């Protein structure tokens with residue numbers, strides 16, 4: 001009995017880099033070498049993706065089991081307080097992990113402040129006056145440095161915070177591979193180039209995700225992160241007043257929703273006014289985001305084109321997720337692990353920052 005358990009855990013540790021599938025679901029006797037099956041993982045997507053195609057141990061869920069067993073508890077206690085105080089914190093932290101991973105991998109490059117050697121990603125078009133939650137990350141880091149000095153990386157804090165924020169908002173939990181290390185560099189140009197704009201077409205969105213080793217299922221699934229949080233008028237105003245350069249609104253916007261949005265976002269000024277991405281339950285992680293898209297009530301162009309963009313099977317996925325919240329949750333867990341595996345620094349690469357805002 002005990003022996004089975006240990007074996008099972010070991011399998012989980014070794015396989016979860018690629019998959020969230022439970023250990024009992026794995027066929028016995030699979031190949032332990034590099035390049036074994038990675039259903040739904042990053043394998044096979046080419047050089048820029050995943051954890052580099054193998055050749056090093058990569059990430060595993062028990063990474064801090066001995067060095068800082070209380071790591072996740074510390075993260076969760078800070079999150080619990082911060083989110084109870086302001087539910088939007090959950091959304092902001094989920095987004096931070098996304099904006100970290102899409103720029104030179106999940107290496108906490110997004111957290112570095114401007115300095116003599118760093119051009120901070122915080123000043124990029126997609127991030128400036130937009131990314132939030134840095135103080136919460138600072139608080140988590142300070143508590144972790146107290147408990148386990150120079151042990152838990154800022155990149156792992158972002159991944160743990162994204163998961164914890166999802167769970168505390170009512171969403172799915174997942175087994176999270178850990179062991180990312182922190183970059184000593186940031187890429188302002190990478191941030192400007194790799195994070196898709198909210199007025200992107202569906203082919204553009206697919207292209208940006210494919211560059212990270214993520215497919216159309218990941219795109220639709222991870223866009224479901226917009227079930228929580230808000231967006232500023234400046235990110236969707238084009239849809240209200242001049243979607244196609246003809247001074248007309250986006251025809252895919254449902255009428256009453258359109259009028260509501262216009263009352264929040266005047267044609268001039270008000271760029272920093274905000275509207276929920278999922279107005280029916282903006283603090284609840286659920287599948288209403290997809291239900292709203294079906295009703296023509298997606299907030300961003302990038303949300304609505306998942307239904308109307310007419311490429312691939314994104315329309316079918318939106319329908320499936322709006323019908324079946326459990327299916328969405330399963331996919332979200334899996335795609336978050338996949339996104340979290342984008343080009344991490346491991347082994348001797350990078351460092352574990354003492355302060356997430358600067359290199360050691």
Ligand code: HEM
Pocket residue numbers: 088090091092094095098129130131132196197198199200205219222223225226228229230231232233235277300302
């Ligand atoms: C598919 C391409 C995506 C585009 C074009 C996009 C775009 C945006 C924009 C424009 C905002 C509002 C920013 C502002 O008003 O300052 C936003 C907010 C948000 N995004 Fe995305 N996003 C995308 C994918 C994702 C993904 C993959 C996630 C996470 C899994 C995510 C999570 C969030 C969250 C939670 C918010 C709300 C943040 C808050 O309230 O502070 N987004 N997104």
Ligand SMILES: *[C@@H]1O[C@H](CO)[C@@H](O)[C@H](O)[C@H]1NC(C)=O
Pocket residue numbers: 197199243
């Ligand atoms: C998207 O928005 C940007 C910034 O407002 C603008 O320059 C660009 O032309 C827009 N793209 C499309 C396809 O409308």
